[in-house]
Amino acid sequence: MKLLSAQQCQQWDAYTMQHEPIASIDLMERAGLKCTEWLIEHKYNEMPLLIFCGKGNNGGDGLVIARQMIAAGAAVTVYILEYGSKGTDDFQRNLEKLHRLSKDIHFIQSPAVFPVIEQDHLVIDALFGTGLNRPLHDLAAALAEHINQSNAKVIAIDVPSGMPVDNFFVDAPVLRAHRTLTFQSLKYAFLLPEYGKYTGDITVLDIGLMHSYLSTIDAVAELVEQQDAACLLKGRDRFSHKGNYGHALLLAGNKGKMGAAILAAKACLRSGVGLLTTCVPDDGLPIIQTAVSEAMTIVREAGLPDIHAYSAIAAGPGLGLSTKEKDLLFNLLQQNNKPMVLDADALTILSQHTEKLTSIPPGSLFTPHPKEFDRLFGTSEDTLERYRKAIQLSAQYHFIIILKGHRTLVAAHGRAWFNTTGNVGMAKGGSGDVLTGILTALLAQGYDPLHAAILGVYLHGLAGDIALKQQSVESLLPSDLIESLGNAFNRLKINTTSSLGCSG
Numbered sequence: 001m002k003l004l005s006a007q008q009c010q011q012w013d014a015y016t017m018q019h020e021p022i023a024s025i026d027l028m029e030r031a032g033l034k035c036t037e038w039l040i041e042h043k044y045n046e047m048p049l050l051i052f053c054g055k056g057n058n059g060g061d062g063l064v065i066a067r068q069m070i071a072a073g074a075a076v077t078v079y080i081l082e083y084g085s086k087g088t089d090d091f092q093r094n095l096e097k098l099h100r101l102s103k104d105i106h107f108i109q110s111p112a113v114f115p116v117i118e119q120d121h122l123v124i125d126a127l128f129g130t131g132l133n134r135p136l137h138d139l140a141a142a143l144a145e146h147i148n149q150s151n152a153k154v155i156a157i158d159v160p161s162g163m164p165v166d167n168f169f170v171d172a173p174v175l176r177a178h179r180t181l182t183f184q185s186l187k188y189a190f191l192l193p194e195y196g197k198y199t200g201d202i203t204v205l206d207i208g209l210m211h212s213y214l215s216t217i218d219a220v221a222e223l224v225e226q227q228d229a230a231c232l233l234k235g236r237d238r239f240s241h242k243g244n245y246g247h248a249l250l251l252a253g254n255k256g257k258m259g260a261a262i263l264a265a266k267a268c269l270r271s272g273v274g275l276l277t278t279c280v281p282d283d284g285l286p287i288i289q290t291a292v293s294e295a296m297t298i299v300r301e302a303g304l305p306d307i308h309a310y311s312a313i314a315a316g317p318g319l320g321l322s323t324k325e326k327d328l329l330f331n332l333l334q335q336n337n338k339p340m341v342l343d344a345d346a347l348t349i350l351s352q353h354t355e356k357l358t359s360i361p362p363g364s365l366f367t368p369h370p371k372e373f374d375r376l377f378g379t380s381e382d383t384l385e386r387y388r389k390a391i392q393l394s395a396q397y398h399f400i401i402i403l404k405g406h407r408t409l410v411a412a413h414g415r416a417w418f419n420t421t422g423n424v425g426m427a428k429g430g431s432g433d434v435l436t437g438i439l440t441a442l443l444a445q446g447y448d449p450l451h452a453a454i455l456g457v458y459l460h461g462l463a464g465d466i467a468l469k470q471q472s473v474e475s476l477l478p479s480d481l482i483e484s485l486g487n488a489f490n491r492l493k494i495n496t497t498s499s500l501g502c503s504g
């Protein structure tokens, strides 16, 4: 699913009005109805409702909801934030309709008339939606703070007020919702950790915007959903043999960090690679041979093997940062011209030698977490800036950046894909090693590097979600992810149609 800019969100409404066709006021009625259906289904018509409206179309939605909830028997009080200008046409028409039904409509012109909000009230936030174009200030900011200080439950319509759809306003107030009923699709801002605490749980309501619009636009970012990942998964010929699934080389592990090599190696083997050779220090050899019986092992003291024998190479997990590892890595970069995976210590070494970035083979996968990313490419003020930087760098360099986080970003060729699987239980040392193993296996099997990145990140998160069913977010281990990879692959085989475009 494409992630739209604020302008595209508005164009999608306009496109639907023109092509369905449907009048703007009727589309607003339909959007309001979807909200009231949800509210009634969750029995919110049994609570006193305070509906706060701006004077744009988000406020218009609020007025529609007010009218429909009154019809459903709810006790509704409407507060309209007065900031001088006239309401939009649809706002004004809905205000007239509501006036015929209710006298409980109040205009807020100063903080002196802010209502008392009780704990048992339900607050509906219809102050600002996708039309927000500057940070909340003055009265709007004070009202948002007033609502935030209450103990009442807050449901935001479309977007929590104060949150721009595709931007980040530093230190600006945002209305904190317990739930956001958003129209048609997730918004870019919801992916930012800085804004995560303001949306609460998110429900996407289908208000019938026409899907054909999406094929007419170019979006800089996409959300990767199950069908998108599923269509990237390759089938297997029943006459195939291990030679068809690649031979991976994994440079990983060091004294006290052999666990990282083991996790990456096991994940690689569980992700379909035909053969795996690990390259570890001499004293790590018995450890990995004991822990991963399917892997072959060579020792690093013998120097870099003939790398042309391998279909994909990964370097980094638990590798170490000494001159020996640095020389090994630089030697590898000099000789290798196939896409490879660079993770953990390999990234730290590169951050001290950024002149080597130009010698990374095209299509290679970089897997930094935000700190590693900042060490490599300089600090960012906030997540949006880091995302933008990653996207821009992916156009400048020929490698793919996998910026790890709650919504891992895959940035390639100046475009972005956000992952939708995974959970907070995966925030544990070793999860990244598992991802490296999965990515390496996919590259070794001949997956296009971008497909390997999108599919690998999705599978990693899905395995985490499946494993969580037997665990808690506290107890989940990276090795549980490896055990769940089989189920994750099988889950994808059930699903075969995609919006990402399998052919792409």
Ligand SMILES: NC(=O)C1=CN([C@@H]2O[C@H](COP(=O)(O)OP(=O)(O)OC[C@H]3O[C@@H](n4cnc5c(N)ncnc54)[C@H](O)[C@@H]3O)[C@@H](O)[C@H]2O)[C@@H](O)CC1
Binding pocket: 010, 013, 014, 024, 025, 027, 028, 031, 032, 054, 055, 056, 057, 058, 059, 060, 061, 083, 088, 127, 128, 129, 130, 131, 132, 133, 134, 135, 136, 137, 140, 157, 158, 159, 183
């Ligand atoms: N027919 C349509 O266009 C539909 C629109 N819908 C709703 O309409 C919303 C978008 O409506 P609008 O485009 O009217 O915009 P909003 O209602 O989000 O914003 C209203 C107005 O506030 C002003 N404004 C922006 N930032 C401000 C700030 N910080 N302080 C004070 N004023 C500020 C802007 O000039 C804008 O015109 C969507 O989020 C959705 O809720 C839905 O009803 C679906 C149909």
Ligand SMILES: [K+]
Binding pocket: 058, 125, 126, 127, 128, 129, 156, 157, 158, 159, 160, 161
């Ligand atoms: K809102």
